[in-house]
Amino acid sequence: MEKYYQREIECASREQIRAWQDERLVKQVRHVYEHVPYYRNLMKEKGVTPDDIRSVDDLHKLPFLTKADLRDAYPYGLLAVPLEDAVRIQSTSGTTGRRVVAFYTQHDLDLWEDCCARAIMAAGGDKGDVVHVSYGYGLFTGGAGLNGGSHKVGALTLPMSSGNTERQIQFMCDLNSTILCCTPSYAAYLAESIHERGLRDQIHLKAGIFGAEAWTQEMRRDIEEKLGIKAYDIYGLTEISGPGVAYECSAQTGMHINEDHFIAEIIDPKTGEVLPDGEKGELVFTCITKEAFPLLRYRTRDICVLTHEKCACGRTHVKMSKPMGRSDDMLIVKGVNVFPSQIETVLMNRGYAANYQIIVSRVNNSDKLEVQVEMTPEMFSDTVTAVSNREKELESDLKSMLGIYADVQLVAPKTIARSEGKAVRIIDKRNLY
Amino acid sequence: MTVKQISVFLENKAGCLAAFTKVLRENDIDMRAMSIAETPDFGILRIIVDDTYKTACVLKEAEYIFSITPVLAVEVTDEAGGLYQIVQLLGDNKINLEYTYAFITRKRGQAYMIFRVEDNEKAIDVLEKNGVHIVSQEELDEL
Numbered sequence: 001m002e003k004y005y006q007r008e009i010e011c012a013s014r015e016q017i018r019a020w021q022d023e024r025l026v027k028q029v030r031h032v033y034e035h036v037p038y039y040r041n042l043m044k045e046k047g048v049t050p051d052d053i054r055s056v057d058d059l060h061k062l063p064f065l066t067k068a069d070l071r072d073a074y075p076y077g078l079l080a081v082p083l084e085d086a087v088r089i090q091s092t093s094g095t096t097g098r099r100v101v102a103f104y105t106q107h108d109l110d111l112w113e114d115c116c117a118r119a120i121m122a123a124g125g126d127k128g129d130v131v132h133v134s135y136g137y138g139l140f141t142g143g144a145g146l147n148g149g150s151h152k153v154g155a156l157t158l159p160m161s162s163g164n165t166e167r168q169i170q171f172m173c174d175l176n177s178t179i180l181c182c183t184p185s186y187a188a189y190l191a192e193s194i195h196e197r198g199l200r201d202q203i204h205l206k207a208g209i210f211g212a213e214a215w216t217q218e219m220r221r222d223i224e225e226k227l228g229i230k231a232y233d234i235y236g237l238t239e240i241s242g243p244g245v246a247y248e249c250s251a252q253t254g255m256h257i258n259e260d261h262f263i264a265e266i267i268d269p270k271t272g273e274v275l276p277d278g279e280k281g282e283l284v285f286t287c288i289t290k291e292a293f294p295l296l297r298y299r300t301r302d303i304c305v306l307t308h309e310k311c312a313c314g315r316t317h318v319k320m321s322k323p324m325g326r327s328d329d330m331l332i333v334k335g336v337n338v339f340p341s342q343i344e345t346v347l348m349n350r351g352y353a354a355n356y357q358i359i360v361s362r363v364n365n366s367d368k369l370e371v372q373v374e375m376t377p378e379m380f381s382d383t384v385t386a387v388s389n390r391e392k393e394l395e396s397d398l399k400s401m402l403g404i405y406a407d408v409q410l411v412a413p414k415t416i417a418r419s420e421g422k423a424v425r426i427i428d429k430r431n432l433y
Numbered sequence: 434m435t436v437k438q439i440s441v442f443l444e445n446k447a448g449c450l451a452a453f454t455k456v457l458r459e460n461d462i463d464m465r466a467m468s469i470a471e472t473p474d475f476g477i478l479r480i481i482v483d484d485t486y487k488t489a490c491v492l493k494e495a496e497y498i499f500s501i502t503p504v505l506a507v508e509v510t511d512e513a514g515g516l517y518q519i520v521q522l523l524g525d526n527k528i529n530l531e532y533t534y535a536f537i538t539r540k541r542g543q544a545y546m547i548f549r550v551e552d553n554e555k556a557i558d559v560l561e562k563n564g565v566h567i568v569s570q571e572e573l574d575e576l
């Protein structure tokens with residue numbers, strides 16, 4: 001039985017969703033224009049006024065916001081309410097330059113938690129469940145979002161935060177955790193640790209909600225098998241609210257975007273032109289219900305596809321595919337676009353774990369792509385030829401997947417850093433900027 | 434009539450071999466024979482030890498990648514042409530030799546070599562028919 005948190009919204013008719021969006025967008029544009037001078041100036045530069053925005057059809061007239069705008073306007077430049085009305089700050093785990101800070105009113109937090117509650121129930125969660133939240137707490141949105149969502153569902157919430165694997169596993173066994181929420185790389189790490197300790201029989205997990213970083217279908221199957229659960233994807237970003245912007249249902253064929261709060265568009269990342277349903281492009285969000293930090297047409301840099309096809313779960317909200325790469329994580333090597341997910345697919349198909357590192361360097365003015373992969377007992381043999389052949393077979397698979405040569409190196413196990421938060425997979429040694 | 438060889442995956446980096454031998458020393462494991470095959474990326478260390486089972490446990494604990502392969506320990510007469518004769522016999526019988534290395538013993542007057550061939554059964558048959566002595570695991574433990 002499919003479970004819903006707000007059935008009347010999640011399964012509303014398309015006409016109803018469109019009516020909510022039209023009304024909320026018009027109101028939101030006026031709110032932002034009046035309270036955010038930074039965005040008002042962008043609108044003026046484009047010659048657009050709030051009067052020009054009468055429905056979702058006019059959305060394309062609005063200017064885009066990018067991460068660069070967030071840095072320029074740091075910290076208060078995009079705040080749309082008096083600071084005293086804001087009750088919370090969350091921040092991104094950005095590794096370059098200034099971090100992004102986002103503000104929330106109590107109402108904003110409430111709606112964000114509703115979104116997370118929808119995700120938990122779509123994964124089969126209910127008030128009888130024990131939700132084990134191993135996302136980081138603190139500035140990172142993962143812990144706070146799922147924690148709040150779990151409370152809304154009425155589930156028993158375990159605010160584990162990330163790290164301390166021993167304690168995670170012990171609580172999981174002792175307190176009968178049924179739903180695990182964390183990053184997919186940490187889920188894989190936990191699964192491996194549970195497997196190694198032979199504790200599979202002592203855990204009671206039935207589902208996992210994993211997001212905040214890229215993961216493949218192969219990784220999903222691996223985690224599902226090792227933990228004996230169904231693994232659900234969840235999508236979100238701090239700039240827009242946090243996890244729960246979109247979430248997977250039992251059909252597991254994409255993530256439903258909470259369209260009563262966010263309008264999604266797919267654009268051509270080069271021209272900014274809006275693309276039709278089913279075309280691959282950059283995902284753009286407009287927040288239509290947020291008060292404190294309501295970004296309009298924010299470019300996520302995530303490359304994906306939208307579909308309005310009817311979903312078996314009964315929900316009517318548009319579905320987004322798993323991001324196929326990030327336009328800023330994407331590597332351009334020898335002029336070819338390389339996504340880490342492609343490399344991961346090759347490794348998983350050959351039976352390797354997803355423990356790899358991509359190193360790009362420039363030798364004699366030419367790009368060099370190296371992939372380090374952790375050796376496994378199954379791949380090892382006592383002859384040099386056999387082990388070298390393992391490397392060659394990966395090199396050949398990568399060549400057909402990427403179109404360029406990658407030098408594969410098998411390395412000793414556990415030598416590639418496995419962080420308990422986001423995995424570091426790319427080392428770009430070229431000084432291109 | 435084969436003996437057990439442990440092959441270990443090592444990265445071709447400074448300190449890897451030292452770290453490995455330290456693990457053996459700390460666990461009082463005695464290496465009887467050793468060879469290393471290297472490529473620019475990695476190395477494969479092959480060893481014959483006094484206690485294979487214990488060594489396997491120690492290596493697993495230390496998270497090394499390794500495998501156990503049955504190989505031939507062959508007595509080679511300590512005179513010119515001794516090794517040549519064996520290699521010749523294998524070649525004549527189309528037995529593919531992957532690699533070979535020397536075995537250390539405290540006994541004087543005799544030399545032993547480790548042979549890794551594709552087909553152990555066939556090699557044993559050919560060598561024994563030609564009067565070459567192949568050392569069993571028990572004999573080896575006493576050397």
Ligand SMILES: [Zn+2]
Pocket residue numbers: 249250251256311312313314315
């Ligand atoms: Zn669905």
